[in-house]
Amino acid sequence: MKNLSLGSKVHYLVAVALALLLVFGYQAGTAGRLSATAWATFAVLVLVVALSLYTVYRILWAVDNLTQKLKQAADGNLGQRITRIKNGAATHELAWALNDLLDQQEAYFSEVFSAFDHAARGQTFRLAVDQGLHGAFKDAMKRINISVDSLGQVQQMALKEKLVSQVTDLNSGNLIGNLRSIQEYLMNMTQELSIVGQLSKETAHEADDSRATIEHLVANLNQVAEMVAQTNAQITLLHEKSEEITQIVQVITDVADRTNLLALNAAIEAAHAGEVGKGFAVVAEEVRTLSENTKDAAASIADTIESFGRATARMIEDSEQVKDLAEGSRSAVTDFRAQVLKFADSAKTSLFQVNKAQDFSFASLVKVDHFLYKQNGYRVIHQGSDSAEAKAIQSDHRSCRLGNWYYQGQGAELFSQVPSFQSLEAPHASVHQHVHQAVDLLQGHWESDPSIQHRIFTHFEAAERASEAVVQIIDRMVEERHRAV
Amino acid sequence: MSTRPQPTQHERVLAEDDFIVSKTDLKGIITYGNRIFIQISGYTEQELLGEPHNILRHPDMPRAVFKLLWDTLQAKREIWAYVKNLAKDGSFYWVFANITPSFDSSGNPIGYYSVRRKPRPEAIQAIAPLYRTMLEAERKAGDGQAGMKASSAILQQVLEQKGVTYEEFVIGL
Structure with missing residues (x-):
């Protein structure tokens, strides 16, 4: 109460x-x-x-x-x-x-x-x-x-944002996976192409060597053909001479025959003369024996010359065949030479094309590297500054693949003479710097601070612009190098 | 209260700025009614207290609506429904009822709280034919489980056609 x-x-x-x-x-x-x-x-x-x-x-x-x-x-x-x-x-x-x-x-x-x-x-x-x-x-x-x-509107927007962010995250995760596989593929391709390039180079060298060999062979064959022709001419000459000798021998035989007949007549006349002609008959007999001997000698010379003529005729026949063979070989070798020359040319062309392909493939690889680099930068927003993505982007413009290529690798070796080479350095350094700065800002309290968010966005934007310039300059460099070649 | 009033065609209308407030326990027994409730229903406070809320149920109301109402409340969710009520003198009055479960400090349900407002005439024009169709289906099926099913299916069809939830549908009328 x-x-x-x-x-x-x-x-x-x-x-x-x-x-x-x-x-x-x-x-x-x-x-x-x-x-x-x-x-x-x-x-x-x-x-x-x-x-x-x-x-x-x-x-x-x-x-x-x-x-x-x-x-x-x-x-x-x-x-x-x-x-x-x-x-x-x-x-x-x-x-x-x-x-x-x-x-x-x-x-x-x-x-x-x-x-x-x-x-x-x-x-x-x-x-x-x-x-x-x-x-x-x-x-x-x-x-x-x-x-x-x-x-309600904020909630709807937040729900939408959540979905957008989830989808973006999913997309960028997959994008990175896709880019990695393309990167791997391009790396393999670049490697394969460098092997093919080496092979092409060797082939081109070998083609050059083959060309020298074939020229030598052609020269030798020409010489052989010439010599065969000369021999042929000489043998023909020899054959002609042997015919002349046959005619001379015929003359000698005729003379011997007539001398024999004269000696016979002289012997008959000596017999008519009796004792007076006795000594003359001895002379006539001697003359007749001499002419018989001469006729025998001429017959044996004719035999020899005939067999000689048969031999030279055979030789001419053989020599004609050798000449034909030599001619045939020469035309075969000439065809072969034309083929070797063509082969050497195409080996050179393919070496050039392979080099070009190698450059294109490397340029693509560098581009993919940069896309991947930026994607990893974006992923740090979701994954945090301790993530694998944050570690992946720590490289600077000297230590990344493009940097290695540019400062000490093939880039320095093959591209340093092209006009655009120098202009690559600044935008490339800028890509790395801006991504680094953006990720450094992501370590702070960016979630609640719009001004930090704005700065992060500005850095990513600048990195995108610089990256675009890098890609354009690489394309130009490849084009310049191959126009020059 | 054993004899139900004979329904008449006389309509009572809620004032624009008033609402009927009533409370029931978990079984639907009236534990409170405000003066607007007492006035429009025609009963005295004494007559209402301790009675089940369905003494106001009008025979024009399809049972499927009340089933939906109880199912929703037992799932601890609020429900909106257009309801035609029967006054003591047989006249009727339409309300747009909002019923919410009430909880004690430990979160256990202790009863239901109902606020009934004057519905827009366009809403009644839209809902009355739907209720008639549902009631028809219930009567045709002999008022059993089958009737309830057929009646609920009609409501469901309307919602599917419009591509909205029940809640969106009634609030949007």
């Missing part, structure tokens, strides 16, 4: 008043100065006071109940209501007014809760309903709906 301090006081006061009246009545009664009417009035007075007391007590009980509900409401429990409210009771209107207030409050909070709950799930169609709310509740609800609406 300590909550009823007011009630206790009233109770106390009414009790005192009653006591005083009773004392007054008793004293007045003993003094015998009061009429029956006065006594009746006094009784009514007592009754009225008692009723008042009861009414006050009831009001106090109701007020106590209201106070309890209000306290609970003050504690945030808006679910309580006063029920079974008696019509005509003094606190009737007060109780309903309290219920109405709690109805307004509970409806207000219920609506706000539901609307925010939906908005947080991206369901913007469920706004807080202000219909039925009054005054400040209604006004506040209208303002809250503006917040709910923008919260």
Whole structure:
């Protein structure tokens, strides 16, 4: 009852008043100065006071109940209501007014809760309903709906962002995988091409050697053919001479025949002369024997010459064949020479093409390296500055593949003379610097700082521009080198 | 309350700025009603307290709507529904009811809190024919489980055609 301090006081006061009246009545009664009417009035007075007391007590009980509900409401429990409210009771209107207030409050909070709950799930169609709310509740609800609406939009945007970011992450993850496989492929291709290049070079050398050999062979064959022709001519000459000798031998045979005939006639004439002609007959016999011997010798010479002629005729025949063979070989070798020359030419062309292909493939590899480098830079945003991606981009413009190529590798060797070579260094260094600076900024509190985010973006943007320049210059360098060749 | 009032064609209309507030326990027994509720339903506070909320159920209402209502509440979610209620004198009144489960401080459900507002006339024009069709289906199937199924299927078809959820549908009317 300590909550009823007011009630206790009233109770106390009414009790005192009653006591005083009773004392007054008793004293007045003993003094015998009061009429029956006065006594009746006094009784009514007592009754009225008692009723008042009861009414006050009831009001106090109701007020106590209201106070309890209000306290609970003050504690945030808006679910309580006063029920079974008696019509005509003094606190009737007060109780309903309290219920109405709690109805307004509970409806207000219920609506706000539901609307925010939906908005947080991206369901913007469920706004807080202000219909039925009054005054400040209604006004506040209208303002809250503006917040709910923008919260819903933010939530929808966040959900969208989340998807976009997830998809981007997925895409860039796959992109990196794809680029890596292309990088690997290009590396293999560059390597293969360098082997093919080496082979082509060797082939070109060998073709040159073959050409020299074939020229030598052609020269030799020409010489052989010439010599065969000469021999042939000489043999023909020899054959002609042997025929001349045959004719001379025929003349000698004729002379020997006629001498023989003369010797015979001389012997006959000597026989006619008798003894006188005896010595002459001996001479004639000797002459005849001489001419017989001459004829025999001429016949054996003719035999020899005939076999000689047969031999030279055979030799001429053979020599003709050798000449034909030599001619045939020469034309075969000439054809072969033309083929070797063509082969040497195509070996040179293919060496040139292979070199070009090698350059293109290396240029592609360098481009892919740079795409990959930038992609890794972007991935640090998602993966954090301790990630593998962050480590992958630590290389600078001297230690990366392009840097090695440019400063000490084939680039320095083969490209340093082309006009665009010098202009590659600055943009290439810039790609690495900007990505490094962006990633350094990613180590700080960039998530909550728009100015850092802006700087990161600016660095990535600059890296993209520089990278574009690198790609263009490499293309130009390859073009310049092969135009020069 | 054993005899139901005979429905009449007389309509009672909620004031634009008022709402009916009522509370029930988990079984749907009325534990509180505000003065608007008492006034429009035609019952006294004494008559309403302790009675099931379905004493206000109008025979024009398809049962599938109440099934959806209870299923949603038991899943601890709020529900919106257009409801045609029956007053003590047989007249009817349309409300756009929002019912939410109430929880104690430990998060246990302790009852339901319902705020009923005056629906837009266009919404009633749209929903009344749908309810008639659903009710028809329920009656045709003999009011059993089959009826409930057929009736729910009609509602589902309408939602699928519009490509919206039930919640979007009723709030958007």
